[in-house]
Amino acid sequence: MNIHNILEDRVLIEVNNNYKRVKEMNPAWFTCDCEQCRLDTAAYVLNKLPPRYIVSGRGLTHMLAHTDIQMSIDIDALIIEGMKKVSANLRPFHDSQVPETSEVSKGPVFNFPFFIGSVYDGTTFEPVKGAEISLSRSGSLCTMIDHTWTNPTVLTSHTRGRYTFWVKPEKAQTLNETKQFQFKIEIKAEGFDTVIYTFDIPLTSCEYIIKEPNTVESVKIQDLYLFPTSC
Template identity: 45%
Template sequence: MAAAKMNIHNIMEELVTERVNTLYDEVMKQNSVWLTCDCENCRLDTICYVLNRVTPRYVVGGRGVTHNTNLIKENGQIGIDIEKLCVEGMRLVNTAKRPYHQNGTKRAGVSGEINIAEFNFPTFMGNIFDGNSFEPLAGASVRLTLNGETVEMIDPTWQNPCNTYEATKGSYSFWMAPHEAISEGMNKKFNFTVEVTCPGYIPVNYSFTVPLTSEKIDSVELNSTYSVKIQDIFLFKEDEE
């Protein structure tokens, strides 16, 4: 007897896609000067930007989709956070250099042969919490530095510093641009620091080291399995000892 086909669905994809497309349509109708393009690529990049920063909600079957969709829509704070992320993503995507709009080429850095050796970094992910309540902390600013300098991201839609939101449960993520190496097979340790600030809280710095080996690659694509989970960071209010 054949096994039943599993139908797993992340309902956030549908909700975010709908909201992003609605916002693009509304802003373009208003002839806002800050939005210069609403092509499919821009919309897809914005959708990915938001989905990378919200907690997925997986369900099985149509009943689960309907029930959970209604619950999310009734949660006002989740809707507010998604709205903020959509606008933030639209602005970042709009300001990014996007030469493939004119010539139809693929995005620089996303594909194409690379003849030089590079240190390719994993994505860095972590969470910020309130030190007393242990609840995820929204409204924090997180900056990733390397030897005291702000790290350049691989894509302008990945912010540094980035912010934490209630909808994303105080999470943050970084994907930094590769560093050129002298040759393939070189070993090097990179010393990073995560600097966290939040209004009303004592700032916190957390340092960590990542060893890497340089390599020659044919593409630079996000690999969800190649990531580093940074230990949870707790912030305490300034008026507390």
């Protein structure tokens, strides 16, 4: 059975149409036209809309027949809203569009899981906005899987203290090779003492690069706390 949210297709089409239209108008708030910004805008819109699922071509026909003008207006309004939010929060990878996994052979490789963690103020237990978090191994910053993942990463009010890393796959000597990897997380924030945390993970090589996110097999880093610098 193939279940599909029909709004995904429609929103992607309308996002591209709106980006083309707004780019021609070139308003002051419009700062970027890259594919990643368009995808971010589409995700923003879809998260605001209730999904509409179909399971067949007949379902698609039925859905299109019941698409009203009000929905079209709502989608366009959300797209413009999303475009403005995305344009106001440019990420540092906009000038680089080449995925770095192309430098890694197909296999055997070590595929790294998601690293997910949270950082809080140790006195208030609130997220620390502006904290810079870096991930390194053997004294060097880890290269991320592609340009959309940054290292170091900076916490914003939207992340609520949560950070994520996805390290670029590494070549292995043989298939099913087992290796221990040690990583270091360093957290810096103005007015707080620097925090350093190290952890190890064992990995077994496989024959191909995993390019699709898998949150089920992610590694949860223990919650880390920053404390104000002593005067």
